[in-house]
Amino acid sequence: MIDLYYWTTPNGHKITLFLEEAGLPYTIHPVNISNGEQFAPDFLKIAPNNRIPAIVDQSPGDGGAPISLFESGAILLYLADKTGRFIPQDLRGRNDVIQWLFWQMGGLGPMAGQNHHFVQYAPEKIPYAMERYVKETSRLYGVLDKQLSDGRDYITGKDYSIADMASYPWIVPHERQQQDLAKFPHLKGWFERIAARPATRRAYELAKTVNVAPTVDEAAKKVLFGQDASTIKR
Incomplete structure (x- = not known):
């Protein structure tokens, strides 16, 4: 059984x-980040970065204690290895998926996130910041x-992988x-192929509940945008 600490964000x-x-x-286990539930001591034991998602795998399969993980990319890679699914088993295929997973974690997610902040939420509209992140999102x-222009169905080829799962929500x-x-x-x-997958539909319907x-x-x-070092020390 997987305990998923979750809120309805792309990650x-x-x-x-x-x-x-x-x-x-x-x-x-819903963690309402708008209400500050990500700072609860029990959650911080699992996710010291006070961010969702996080998981606890109660049955990791090695006979040992439950395993907890934070950071969405690390969780996807763990689950792919646990199940042997959505990541190739050969050296080249596996590393192709991993590099695109890291591309999302290091590029698409952070840049689109800054786009969201400055375009949607910032109290002051800063044209330079808005243009900067809208353009970088466009570049990505x-x-x-x-990458998809050679007729492939998914990011690394014909098979759906954790690289696609990481990028689609963004x-x-x-x-x-x-x-x-x-x-x-x-x-x-x-985008339309992934949106049509039954599992994608189920996941997004679940989010509504x-x-x-x-x-x-x-x-x-x-709560979301006022954090600094004192947030961690409290």
Whole structure:
């Protein structure tokens, strides 16, 4: 059984996408990040970076104690290795998937996240910051579009992998990121293929039951965007 500490963000969706695809039994423990639940002491024992998602695998398969993990990329890689699914077993295929997983973790996610912040949430509209991150998001969309331009169905070839699961949730809010998928036809086709997968539909329907009325009000902004070193020390 997997205990999933989750909220309805792109990084949270990555893990439900995997669990629904793999059919692994799991229990969701909602962590409402707008209310500051990510600072609860019990959660911090699992996720010292006070971010979702995190998991505890109660049955890791080695006969030992439960394993806890934070960071969505690390969780995806762990689950892929645990199940032997959604990552190739050969040297070249495995590392191809891993490099695109890291591409998302180091590029698409952080840059799109800054795009969200400065375009949607920042109290002051800063044209330079908005342009900077909208353009960088566009560049990254272009990288993915080019990667998919040779007729492959998924990022690393014909097989769906954790690289796709990592990137897809960050493309879902493309309109908020001021991106037009029509300008990226190969990316658009990929996006539609993943959206049509039954497991993807289940994962996103599940999200609606966890976070019934998504909102980021002024109080939530203070929680989400007001953190510094004192947050960790408290």
